[in-house]
Amino acid sequence: MIPLKDSQLFRDRAYIDGGWRDADSRKTFEVTNPATGEVIGTVPDMGGAETRRAIEAAERALKSWAAKTAKERANVVRRWFELMMENQDDLALLLTTEQGKPLAEAKGEVAYAASFLEWFGEEAKRVYGDTIPQHQPDKRIVVIKQPIGVVACITPWNFPLAMVTRKAGPAIVAGCTVVLKPAEQTPYSALALAELAERAGLPKGVLNVITGDPPAIGKELTASPIVRKLSFTGSTEIGKLLMAQCAGTVKKMSLELGGNAPFIVFDDADLDAAADGAIVSKYRNTGQTCVCANRFLVQDKVYDAFAAKLVERVKALKVGRGTDAGVSQGPLIDRQGLAKVEAHVQDAVAKGARIAVGGKRHALGGTFFEPTVLTGVNTRMAVAREETFGPVAPLFRFHTEDEAIQIANDTEFGLAAYFYGRDIGRVWRVAEALEFGIVGINTGLISTAEAPFGGVKESGIGREGSKYGLEEFLEVKYLCMGGIQEPSQFPSGPMWRGRDLGQASASVLASALVASGFAAIAVEVIAAGLRGLFPGLTG
Ligand code: NAP
Numbered sequence: 209m210i211p212l213k214d215s216q217l218f219r220d221r222a223y224i225d226g227g228w229r230d231a232d233s234r235k236t237f238e239v240t241n242p243a244t245g246e247v248i249g250t251v252p253d254m255g256g257a258e259t260r261r262a263i264e265a266a267e268r269a270l271k272s273w274a275a276k277t278a279k280e281r282a283n284v285v286r287r288w289f290e291l292m293m294e295n296q297d298d299l300a301l302l303l304t305t306e307q308g309k310p311l312a313e314a315k316g317e318v319a320y321a322a323s324f325l326e327w328f329g330e331e332a333k334r335v336y337g338d339t340i341p342q343h344q345p346d347k348r349i350v351v352i353k354q355p356i357g358v359v360a361c362i363t364p365w366n367f368p369l370a371m372v373t374r375k376a377g378p379a380i381v382a383g384c385t386v387v388l389k390p391a392e393q394t395p396y397s398a399l400a401l402a403e404l405a406e407r408a409g410l411p412k413g414v415l416n417v418i419t420g421d422p423p424a425i426g427k428e429l430t431a432s433p434i435v436r437k438l439s440f441t442g443s444t445e446i447g448k449l450l451m452a453q454c455a456g457t458v459k460k461m462s463l464e465l466g467g468n469a470p471f472i473v474f475d476d477a478d479l480d481a482a483a484d485g486a487i488v489s490k491y492r493n494t495g496q497t498c499v500c501a502n503r504f505l506v507q508d509k510v511y512d513a514f515a516a517k518l519v520e521r522v523k524a525l526k527v528g529r530g531t532d533a534g535v536s537q538g539p540l541i542d543r544q545g546l547a548k549v550e551a552h553v554q555d556a557v558a559k560g561a562r563i564a565v566g567g568k569r570h571a572l573g574g575t576f577f578e579p580t581v582l583t584g585v586n587t588r589m590a591v592a593r594e595e596t597f598g599p600v601a602p603l604f605r606f607h608t609e610d611e612a613i614q615i616a617n618d619t620e621f622g623l624a625a626y627f628y629g630r631d632i633g634r635v636w637r638v639a640e641a642l643e644f645g646i647v648g649i650n651t652g653l654i655s656t657a658e659a660p661f662g663g664v665k666e667s668g669i670g671r672e673g674s675k676y677g678l679e680e681f682l683e684v685k686y687l688c689m690g691g692i693q694e695p696s697q698f699p700s701g702p703m704w705r706g707r708d709l710g711q712a713s714a715s716v717l718a719s720a721l722v723a724s725g726f727a728a729i730a731v732e733v734i735a736a737g738l739r740g741l742f743p744g745l746t747g
Contacts (some may be wrong), residue, residue: 209306209575210248211300219399225265227411227417229605231420232257239395242308242539242575243529256421257402259387259428262416266358267434269413270683274355274383281381282329284605288408290324292318292373292401299400304530306394307368308538308575309493311530313650320655326376331678332381333706348689355649356384356460357436360429362450365541368394372401374661374672375462376415382681384437385417387429391442392593393541395419418419419745427445430454437461437681442496444621444666450532462670462680464498464662466595470616471652472638473627474609475509480530482628483517485652486601487556489626491525491579494537495599496545498667499624499646499654504603505612515583518601519564525579527570539597540575549577549598555590556582556602566599587615595621607740609634609742617643623663627651645671 212218221228229235229252236250252258273281292299300314309317338351359379363371368390376386390398395417402417418425427437428451440450443462454461471489473482489501506514528535546569553567556722566580577598585591585602592604606612616625623645629635639647645663648654656663660671670680 210301211455212301213427214295217295217298217302217403218249218396219403219609220396221250221399222252222254222258222262223402223406223415223417224262224397224660225230225268225416226406229258230637231255237392237420239306239393241305242393242541245530245574246307248396251419252398252416255424256428258420259418259425260432261433262387263358263360263428265416265433266387269411270358270385272357273380273411273414273682276383278332278335278381278383281383282332284409285325285329285377285381288405288410289322289329291408292322292325292369295400295404296322299397301531302400303368303394303397304538306325306396309530309613310535310538313493314530316734317367320657321367321373323657324373327673328377328381328678330712331675332378334675335382335650335678342444343741344690346691350687350689352685352687354682354685356681356683358434359384359386359437359439359681360428360435361386362429362438362440363387363390363398365391365393366493366498368397369401371441372398374657374677375441376401378672378678379437379439379681380410380414380679383414383486384681385414385722387418387435389418389420389422389425389429392419392422406511426450427453430459431456433457435459439670439672439680447668452615456664460680462662462672463668464672465623465666465668466621466707467498467500467663467667468502468593468595468619468621468645469499469624469626470612471504472612472616472627472629473504473506473510473514473608474612474627474631474634475507476630477510477514477628478630479510479514479517481650482514483521485626485628485648485650486518487521487525487650487652489597489648490520490601494540494577495549496541496597497744498595500595500597501590501601501626501652503615504601505584505606506603507606508607511603515564515581515603517605519581522565522601523580527576527579537576537579537599539572541578543575545576545597546577549600549638551595552589552591552594552596552598553580553582553600556585557577559586560588561585561602562604581663585620593619609638613638613641617641620666621663622665623667624654624703626654664720 219446231252235253303314340349361375437460439462444465447465530538561582564581567579570576580598583603591602624646626648627643660674660676663670
């Protein structure tokens with residue numbers, strides 16, 4: 209039992225159509241604590257049939273949710289944000305227990321995750337359309353934005369709360385409804401969010417959370433014609449698979465995939481700031497973030513000095529259970545993750561790298577690994593090409609700016625890049641030359657709800673966070689209104705006498721709209737005309 213202040217936040221059933229459900233088969237699977245190996249509990253092992261029901265529930269909820277005003281939707285999501293913050297301690301403990309990150313980091317993730325609900329709720333009130341100067345005298349061009357419809361979200365284990373709110377937050381405030389599949393290692397955080405969403409007043413069917421068999425759930429979500437968009441965060445391999453599966457129904461997609469971030473230290477950098485930034489960028493979440501610095505490129509003149517400063521800081525990192533005081537490095541998520549980190553270190557050492565600190569499994573056992581720095585690294589090693597996803601900092605040496613850019617861009621990935629330097633001309637040149645979606649300049653921390661997060665090349669498609677992240681859940685619709693004649697073409701006679709042009713054109717525009725099937729808009733336009741005729745009329 210996790211000692212939560214509010215035990216109702218521990219939900220071990222899936223959430224579909226406003227109710228807590230078991231799998232049809234009653235089968236479940238276990239969720240374990242990566243710090244201890246202990247079983248925390250079980251969740252339903254669902255498949256295609258349950259996913260179909262979740263999609264249908266989302267479809268039923270769509271019309272009335274989309275019809276609400278942006279302010280009504282934002283009010284519910286604002287309350288959801290407040291409930292997350294009111295339950296920050298419980299959510300953090302749940303997160304640490306199933307994911308492993310230190311409690312202080314987990315609390316930070318709760319606040320970061322909640323910030324997406326706050327920010328998108330505010331931004332949803334500013335989903336503006338456009339009026340565009342017409343190309344013909346008798347036409348008017350208007351652009352409106354509408355929710356895309358039912359959205360599927362698939363999230364990874366490394367940020368079990370933030371990846372949910374970064375997707376479901378903008379989708380829901382935009383007027384979409386959601387079917388979400390969290391990672392099997394970390395379902396409890398997502399289920400707790402569903403519990404809080406219900407308490408906040410989210411109507412049934414607007415958010416559905418299903419747990420179970422990834423390929424079966426994924427196939428249903430991608431094949432369903434009801435689902436109009438898939439938002440996925442995870443590995444490039446699974447992203448490509450889902451992209452292929454979505455082709456059959458031509459779904460809109462957002463993909464936040466793997467990275468291989470360079471972290472460049474130029475010879476005019478503030479080396480202490482660079483070493484601090486390296487710690488944040490590399491060792492946060494025990495090196496298991498998609499924007500983690502994966503390759504440190506250090507200019508020849510400052511290579512040894514930077515290595516010394518980094519090693520000094522790495523030695524101070526405390527490894528242990530996330531719930532223990534002072535711990536800054538938790539376990540890796542599972543044995544597969546541990547094996548990859550170990551293999552990367554062994555490959556580098558076999559090809560000539562030196563271990564400056566760490567380099568092996570931690571004495572605590574389990575999936576704990578020592579925070580590691582490797583020097584003398586070169587581009588023939590696996591650490592140069594693959595995402596390590598662990599606490600290993602390999603230090604490459606370079607001589608010129610061009611060489612640094614060439615090495616940095618020599619990857620199929622393009623999510624985040626970082627560099628430290630103070631020459632303003634070089635800052636601009638390098639920032640523009642790096643082929644990445646996000647560039648941190650003299651900082652190792654770049655994620656925030658206000659800014660667009662996402663990659664280029666095989667790191668993904670689309671952006672999350674910011675106004676760009678909201679656009680991902682909206683369709684642009686262009687209304688071309690024709691038949692707007694000159695005033696001289698209006699019929700004469702008593703009916704038109706004494707009325708202004710605005711009322712007359714409203715009437716003509718309304719007829720044109722009815723003829724083109726825009727009945728609802730026509731009613732609005734007629735009402736506007738009537739209000740002009742009878743100023744007291746307010747309904
Ligand atoms: P993953 O194996 O691709 O899993 C991600 C999600 O996809 C999980 O929910 C997983 O479910 C699900 N999944 C797996 N196979 C599936 C299938 N056939 N159909 C449908 N869903 C399927 O990735 P991961 O190892 O959990 O996460 C680490 C990766 O995510 C890293 O590469 C990291 O860089 C990337 N990441 C990217 C970002 C970003 O914003 N770009 C952010 C965070 C992480 P199960 O867990 O149940 O298998």
